[in-house]
Amino acid sequence: MDYLIALVIILQIYETTVMETPVDTTIKLTESMVLECVYPGTGKVTQVSWVKGTGPQKVTVLVADSIHGVHIDTMYKEKVDFANVSSSSRDMSLQFHRTSAADMGYYYCSVHTFPDGIWEKVIKVVQSDDFGVAVAALHHVFAEPGQNVTFSCQYTLGSKVKQVTWEKIRGGQIDTIASCNLSDGKIYGSDYKARMLVDCPNLTDSSTVVIQNVSTIDEGLYHCRFDADTGNQTFVMNLTINKEIMHHLFIPLVAGGGGLLLLFILITIITVCLVKRKRKKKKKMQLKVKCKFSTRPQTMNSYGRPTYPDKKVKARAPGSSQTEDIYVNCPDFSRKPKMKI
Structure with missing residues:
Protein backbone atom coordinates (compact mmCIF):
# COMPACT_ATOMS: atom_id res chain seq x y z
CA MET A 1 0.00 0.00 0.00
CA ASP A 2 2.82 2.37 0.88
CA TYR A 3 4.39 1.68 -2.54
CA LEU A 4 1.09 2.51 -4.26
CA ILE A 5 0.79 5.77 -2.35
CA ALA A 6 4.35 6.68 -3.25
CA LEU A 7 3.67 5.82 -6.88
CA VAL A 8 0.57 8.01 -6.93
CA ILE A 9 2.51 10.89 -5.41
CA ILE A 10 5.25 10.48 -8.03
CA LEU A 11 2.67 10.46 -10.83
CA GLN A 12 1.03 13.58 -9.44
CA ILE A 13 4.38 15.32 -9.27
CA TYR A 14 5.18 14.22 -12.84
CA GLU A 15 1.81 15.47 -14.13
CA THR A 16 2.33 18.80 -12.38
CA THR A 17 5.81 19.08 -13.89
CA VAL A 18 4.49 18.34 -17.36
CA MET A 19 1.64 20.82 -17.04
CA GLU A 20 3.95 23.55 -15.78
CA ASP A 129 -8.75 24.47 -32.38
CA ASP A 130 -6.45 25.19 -29.44
CA PHE A 131 -4.93 28.20 -31.14
CA GLY A 132 -6.57 31.57 -31.65
CA VAL A 133 -7.07 35.11 -30.46
CA ALA A 134 -10.64 35.81 -29.42
CA VAL A 135 -10.10 39.24 -27.87
CA ALA A 136 -9.77 42.40 -29.98
CA ALA A 137 -7.00 44.90 -29.32
CA LEU A 138 -8.04 47.57 -26.79
CA HIS A 139 -4.96 49.76 -27.08
CA HIS A 140 -2.90 50.80 -30.10
CA VAL A 141 0.70 51.83 -29.46
CA PHE A 142 2.87 53.67 -32.00
CA ALA A 143 6.63 53.78 -31.69
CA GLU A 144 9.68 54.83 -33.63
CA PRO A 145 12.56 52.44 -34.47
CA GLY A 146 15.10 52.20 -31.66
CA GLN A 147 12.75 53.37 -28.92
CA ASN A 148 11.79 51.50 -25.75
CA VAL A 149 8.11 50.53 -25.64
CA THR A 150 6.22 50.11 -22.36
CA PHE A 151 3.06 47.99 -22.02
CA SER A 152 0.94 48.00 -18.86
CA CYS A 153 -2.22 46.16 -17.88
CA GLN A 154 -4.31 45.96 -14.67
CA TYR A 155 -6.41 43.09 -13.34
CA THR A 156 -9.97 44.18 -12.50
CA LEU A 157 -11.80 41.01 -11.38
CA GLY A 158 -10.68 41.27 -7.75
CA SER A 159 -9.59 37.66 -7.02
CA LYS A 160 -6.06 36.61 -6.13
CA VAL A 161 -3.65 36.53 -9.08
CA LYS A 162 -1.50 33.40 -9.46
CA GLN A 163 0.33 34.15 -12.69
CA VAL A 164 0.79 36.91 -15.25
CA THR A 165 1.89 36.02 -18.79
CA TRP A 166 2.95 38.32 -21.63
CA GLU A 167 2.75 36.95 -25.18
CA LYS A 168 3.20 38.12 -28.74
CA ILE A 169 0.89 36.90 -31.54
CA ARG A 170 2.16 36.57 -35.10
CA GLY A 171 0.40 34.45 -37.69
CA GLY A 172 0.11 30.88 -36.48
CA GLN A 173 2.56 31.40 -33.64
CA ILE A 174 2.46 32.71 -30.08
CA ASP A 175 5.76 33.73 -28.44
CA THR A 176 6.04 33.96 -24.67
CA ILE A 177 7.77 37.21 -23.75
CA ALA A 178 7.76 36.96 -19.97
CA SER A 179 5.76 35.57 -17.07
CA CYS A 180 5.53 35.92 -13.32
CA ASN A 181 4.16 33.33 -10.89
CA LEU A 182 4.29 32.57 -7.20
CA SER A 183 6.55 29.52 -7.45
CA ASP A 184 9.12 30.40 -10.13
CA GLY A 185 9.11 34.18 -9.91
CA LYS A 186 10.16 36.10 -13.02
CA ILE A 187 10.74 34.14 -16.25
CA TYR A 188 11.70 35.53 -19.66
CA GLY A 189 11.05 33.97 -23.03
CA SER A 190 14.19 32.59 -24.67
CA ASP A 191 14.04 35.09 -27.55
CA TYR A 192 13.51 38.15 -25.34
CA LYS A 193 15.92 37.76 -22.43
CA ALA A 194 18.46 40.22 -23.80
CA ARG A 195 16.07 43.15 -24.31
CA MET A 196 13.08 42.71 -22.02
CA LEU A 197 12.23 44.12 -18.61
CA VAL A 198 9.18 42.97 -16.64
CA ASP A 199 7.77 44.34 -13.39
CA CYS A 200 5.41 42.13 -11.41
CA PRO A 201 6.21 42.48 -7.68
CA ASN A 202 4.34 39.98 -5.51
CA LEU A 203 1.83 39.35 -8.32
CA THR A 204 -0.33 42.39 -7.64
CA ASP A 205 -3.21 43.40 -9.89
CA SER A 206 -0.96 45.21 -12.38
CA SER A 207 1.96 44.28 -14.62
CA THR A 208 4.36 46.24 -16.86
CA VAL A 209 6.85 45.15 -19.51
CA VAL A 210 9.42 47.17 -21.45
CA ILE A 211 10.69 46.07 -24.88
CA GLN A 212 14.01 47.75 -25.61
CA ASN A 213 15.23 48.97 -28.99
CA VAL A 214 12.16 47.99 -30.99
CA SER A 215 12.18 47.43 -34.76
CA THR A 216 9.72 46.31 -37.44
CA ILE A 217 10.02 42.68 -36.32
CA ASP A 218 8.36 43.68 -33.02
CA GLU A 219 5.13 44.78 -34.69
CA GLY A 220 2.01 42.79 -33.88
CA LEU A 221 -0.47 41.91 -31.15
CA TYR A 222 0.59 41.55 -27.51
CA HIS A 223 -1.33 39.66 -24.82
CA CYS A 224 -1.34 40.32 -21.11
CA ARG A 225 -3.10 37.41 -19.37
CA PHE A 226 -3.91 37.21 -15.65
CA ASP A 227 -4.58 33.74 -14.21
CA ALA A 228 -6.45 33.95 -10.91
CA ASP A 229 -8.40 31.71 -8.53
CA THR A 230 -11.73 32.43 -10.16
CA GLY A 231 -10.64 32.56 -13.80
CA ASN A 232 -8.49 34.65 -16.08
CA GLN A 233 -8.53 38.03 -17.78
CA THR A 234 -6.76 39.00 -21.00
CA PHE A 235 -5.77 42.38 -22.43
CA VAL A 236 -4.66 42.84 -26.02
CA MET A 237 -2.44 45.64 -27.38
CA ASN A 238 -1.28 46.36 -30.91
CA LEU A 239 2.20 47.74 -31.63
CA THR A 240 2.93 49.62 -34.86
CA ILE A 241 6.39 50.89 -35.78
CA ASN A 242 6.35 54.29 -37.49
CA LYS A 243 8.06 53.54 -40.80
CA GLU A 244 7.65 57.13 -42.04
CA ILE A 245 10.55 58.18 -39.85
CA MET A 246 12.73 55.68 -41.64
CA HIS A 247 11.43 56.84 -45.06
CA HIS A 248 12.06 60.53 -44.30
CA LEU A 249 15.63 59.72 -43.39
CA PHE A 250 16.12 57.25 -46.21
CA ILE A 251 14.65 59.20 -49.17
CA PRO A 252 16.95 62.27 -48.92
CA LEU A 253 19.92 59.98 -48.59
CA VAL A 254 18.87 58.01 -51.64
CA ALA A 255 17.99 61.16 -53.59
CA GLY A 256 21.22 62.87 -52.59
CA GLY A 257 23.23 59.77 -53.38
CA GLY A 258 21.47 59.41 -56.75
CA GLY A 259 22.12 63.08 -57.59
CA LEU A 260 25.77 62.81 -56.70
CA LEU A 261 26.07 59.62 -58.73
CA LEU A 262 24.42 61.25 -61.76
CA LEU A 263 26.68 64.30 -61.44
CA PHE A 264 29.73 62.07 -61.20
CA ILE A 265 28.68 60.17 -64.33
CA LEU A 266 28.12 63.41 -66.28
CA ILE A 267 31.48 64.81 -65.19
CA THR A 268 33.17 61.56 -66.18
CA ILE A 269 31.54 61.55 -69.62
CA ILE A 270 32.46 65.20 -70.27
CA THR A 271 36.04 64.61 -69.11
CA VAL A 272 36.44 61.57 -71.35
CA CYS A 273 35.05 63.49 -74.34
CA LEU A 274 37.38 66.43 -73.74
CA VAL A 275 40.39 64.16 -73.38
CA LYS A 276 39.53 62.29 -76.58
CA ARG A 277 38.98 65.57 -78.44
CA LYS A 278 42.27 66.96 -77.19
CA ARG A 279 44.16 63.82 -78.19
CA LYS A 280 42.55 63.84 -81.63
CA LYS A 281 43.45 67.51 -82.14
CA LYS A 282 47.02 66.90 -80.99
CA LYS A 283 47.37 63.94 -83.33
CA LYS A 284 46.03 66.01 -86.22
CA MET A 285 48.50 68.81 -85.48
CA GLN A 286 51.39 66.34 -85.37
CA LEU A 287 50.32 64.90 -88.71
CA LYS A 288 50.00 68.43 -90.12
CA VAL A 289 53.54 69.33 -89.07
CA LYS A 290 55.00 66.17 -90.57
CA CYS A 291 53.09 66.26 -93.85
CA LYS A 292 52.86 70.00 -94.61
CA PHE A 293 55.09 71.77 -97.08
CA SER A 294 54.99 74.90 -99.26
CA THR A 295 54.91 75.06 -103.09
CA ARG A 296 57.66 77.63 -103.11
CA PRO A 297 61.15 76.45 -104.05
CA GLN A 298 63.09 75.05 -101.17
CA THR A 299 66.23 77.05 -100.53
CA MET A 300 69.44 75.33 -99.95
CA ASN A 301 70.39 75.11 -96.35
CA SER A 302 73.82 75.71 -94.92
CA TYR A 303 74.75 72.23 -95.99
CA GLY A 304 74.11 73.02 -99.67
CA ARG A 305 71.39 70.35 -100.10
CA PRO A 306 67.59 70.54 -99.92
CA THR A 307 65.65 68.51 -97.43
CA TYR A 308 64.16 66.22 -100.11
CA PRO A 309 66.86 65.84 -102.80
CA ASP A 310 64.89 63.25 -104.79
CA LYS A 311 61.84 65.48 -105.21
CA LYS A 312 61.70 68.36 -107.72
CA VAL A 313 59.54 71.23 -106.62
CA LYS A 314 57.97 73.35 -109.30
CA ALA A 315 58.32 77.06 -108.53
CA ARG A 316 55.53 79.59 -108.90
CA ALA A 317 55.58 82.45 -111.35
CA PRO A 318 57.80 85.28 -110.18
CA GLY A 319 54.95 87.75 -110.03
CA SER A 320 52.89 85.69 -107.68
CA SER A 321 53.36 86.31 -103.97
CA GLN A 322 50.56 83.97 -102.82
CA THR A 323 51.56 80.69 -101.32
CA GLU A 324 49.37 77.60 -100.90
CA ASP A 325 49.85 74.85 -98.39
CA ILE A 326 49.23 71.34 -99.60
CA TYR A 327 48.28 68.54 -97.17
CA VAL A 328 48.99 65.00 -98.09
CA ASN A 329 48.80 61.68 -96.32
CA CYS A 330 52.22 60.36 -95.62
CA PRO A 331 53.74 57.65 -93.47
CA ASP A 332 55.19 58.51 -90.14
CA PHE A 333 58.86 58.67 -91.01
CA SER A 334 61.57 61.28 -91.52
CA ARG A 335 64.53 61.48 -93.79
CA LYS A 336 67.59 63.19 -92.38
CA PRO A 337 69.83 65.20 -94.73
CA LYS A 338 73.26 63.82 -95.36
CA MET A 339 76.04 65.69 -93.68
CA LYS A 340 78.42 67.49 -96.05
CA ILE A 341 82.05 66.70 -95.35
Missing part, protein backbone atom coordinates in the same frame (compact mmCIF):
# COMPACT_ATOMS: atom_id res chain seq x y z
CA THR A 21 6.54 23.07 -18.48
CA PRO A 22 7.52 26.63 -19.50
CA VAL A 23 6.83 27.15 -23.20
CA ASP A 24 8.67 29.77 -25.22
CA THR A 25 6.56 29.40 -28.38
CA THR A 26 3.22 27.80 -29.27
CA ILE A 27 2.67 26.86 -32.92
CA LYS A 28 -0.48 25.80 -34.71
CA LEU A 29 -0.13 22.44 -36.44
CA THR A 30 0.00 22.81 -40.24
CA GLU A 31 0.97 20.49 -43.07
CA SER A 32 4.27 22.33 -43.47
CA MET A 33 5.55 24.15 -40.39
CA VAL A 34 8.80 25.66 -39.16
CA LEU A 35 9.94 25.40 -35.55
CA GLU A 36 12.02 28.56 -35.14
CA CYS A 37 15.16 28.34 -33.05
CA VAL A 38 17.60 31.24 -33.46
CA TYR A 39 20.44 31.46 -30.93
CA PRO A 40 20.67 35.13 -29.79
CA GLY A 41 24.14 34.92 -28.22
CA THR A 42 27.63 35.43 -29.62
CA GLY A 43 29.27 32.18 -28.48
CA LYS A 44 30.59 29.54 -30.87
CA VAL A 45 27.98 26.88 -31.60
CA THR A 46 29.41 23.38 -31.17
CA GLN A 47 26.31 21.17 -31.25
CA VAL A 48 22.53 21.38 -31.68
CA SER A 49 19.90 18.83 -30.72
CA TRP A 50 16.14 18.65 -31.29
CA VAL A 51 14.19 16.43 -28.87
CA LYS A 52 10.45 15.73 -28.78
CA GLY A 53 8.46 14.77 -25.68
CA THR A 54 8.38 15.43 -21.97
CA GLY A 55 9.62 13.52 -18.95
CA PRO A 56 11.14 10.08 -19.68
CA GLN A 57 9.27 9.72 -23.01
CA LYS A 58 11.62 11.68 -25.21
CA VAL A 59 12.71 11.04 -28.79
CA THR A 60 15.80 12.62 -30.29
CA VAL A 61 14.74 14.03 -33.64
CA LEU A 62 18.23 15.04 -34.74
CA VAL A 63 21.69 15.96 -33.52
CA ALA A 64 23.83 18.37 -35.57
CA ASP A 65 27.54 18.87 -35.02
CA SER A 66 29.74 21.43 -36.77
CA ILE A 67 32.41 18.75 -37.34
CA HIS A 68 30.54 15.44 -37.66
CA GLY A 69 27.50 16.71 -39.54
CA VAL A 70 23.81 15.90 -38.98
CA HIS A 71 22.22 12.71 -37.65
CA ILE A 72 18.43 12.40 -38.09
CA ASP A 73 16.35 9.73 -36.43
CA THR A 74 14.95 7.13 -38.85
CA MET A 75 11.38 8.13 -37.94
CA TYR A 76 11.99 11.73 -39.10
CA LYS A 77 14.34 11.34 -42.07
CA GLU A 78 11.60 11.87 -44.65
CA LYS A 79 9.76 14.44 -42.58
CA VAL A 80 12.20 17.14 -41.44
CA ASP A 81 14.82 19.40 -43.02
CA PHE A 82 17.75 20.99 -41.20
CA ALA A 83 20.23 23.01 -43.25
CA ASN A 84 22.40 24.88 -40.73
CA VAL A 85 25.33 22.89 -39.42
CA SER A 86 27.97 25.63 -39.48
CA SER A 87 29.45 26.82 -36.20
CA SER A 88 29.01 30.42 -37.39
CA SER A 89 25.27 30.02 -38.00
CA ARG A 90 22.71 31.18 -35.43
CA ASP A 91 19.55 29.80 -37.10
CA MET A 92 18.83 26.25 -35.92
CA SER A 93 15.22 26.09 -37.12
CA LEU A 94 13.60 22.78 -38.00
CA GLN A 95 11.18 22.45 -40.92
CA PHE A 96 8.46 19.79 -41.05
CA HIS A 97 6.74 18.33 -44.13
CA ARG A 98 3.54 16.27 -44.30
CA THR A 99 2.73 16.57 -40.62
CA SER A 100 0.08 14.61 -38.75
CA ALA A 101 -1.54 14.60 -35.31
CA ALA A 102 1.38 12.50 -34.07
CA ASP A 103 3.65 15.54 -34.49
CA MET A 104 1.87 17.54 -31.78
CA GLY A 105 3.65 17.97 -28.48
CA TYR A 106 6.69 19.62 -26.95
CA TYR A 107 9.95 20.16 -28.83
CA TYR A 108 13.23 21.15 -27.20
CA CYS A 109 15.91 22.97 -29.19
CA SER A 110 19.19 22.76 -27.25
CA VAL A 111 22.15 24.76 -28.55
CA HIS A 112 25.55 23.92 -27.05
CA THR A 113 27.91 26.89 -27.26
CA PHE A 114 31.33 27.98 -26.06
CA PRO A 115 31.82 29.75 -23.71
CA ASP A 116 28.14 30.54 -23.00
CA GLY A 117 27.08 26.94 -22.34
CA ILE A 118 23.65 25.52 -23.24
CA TRP A 119 20.83 27.69 -24.56
CA GLU A 120 17.42 26.05 -24.85
CA LYS A 121 14.04 26.89 -26.36
CA VAL A 122 10.79 24.99 -25.78
CA ILE A 123 8.15 24.91 -28.55
CA LYS A 124 4.67 23.45 -28.21
CA VAL A 125 2.74 22.30 -31.30
CA VAL A 126 -1.05 22.29 -30.83
CA GLN A 127 -4.17 21.66 -32.90
CA SER A 128 -5.82 24.48 -34.79
